[in-house]
Amino acid sequence: MAVNNRYLYSDITDKVIGAASKVHKELGPGLVEKLYQRALKIELSKKGVNAEREKRINMRYNGVNIGFDKVDFDAENKVLVEIKAVSELSEIHRAQMISYLKSSGRRVGLLINFGMIRLELKRIIV
Numbered sequence: 788m789a790v791n792n793r794y795l796y797s798d799i800t801d802k803v804i805g806a807a808s809k810v811h812k813e814l815g816p817g818l819v820e821k822l823y824q825r826a827l828k829i830e831l832s833k834k835g836v837n838a839e840r841e842k843r844i845n846m847r848y849n850g851v852n853i854g855f856d857k858v859d860f861d862a863e864n865k866v867l868v869e870i871k872a873v874s875e876l877s878e879i880h881r882a883q884m885i886s887y888l889k890s891s892g893r894r895v896g897l898l899i900n901f902g903m904i905r906l907e908l909k910r911i912i913v
Contacts, residue, residue, distance in 0.1 A: 806830035872902040
């Protein structure tokens, strides 16, 4: 019996990762997040990925809306994508994505760090 090694929404995440790799190869590290975000939007569009930029997410406390935050992308209304341009991803970045996923009701998120010599990626599933 064959084992399916595919992840939830891997069709979308594979395209996002491919687009991010292309952006990182072209621009390299050292720029501000907004520039990577704009370039990634261009590449996602080329790959046919519907990705809403700076998606507002209502944050809740005890079931009460306490305001909103923004995630960099909501790809196909299924995968949240958060971009960083830092020396390394930390637990606070992971915790932020988990909060976004829980508040949005989504299950899959990608943290993408353009700030290193090699593109850093973390897939987060709740």
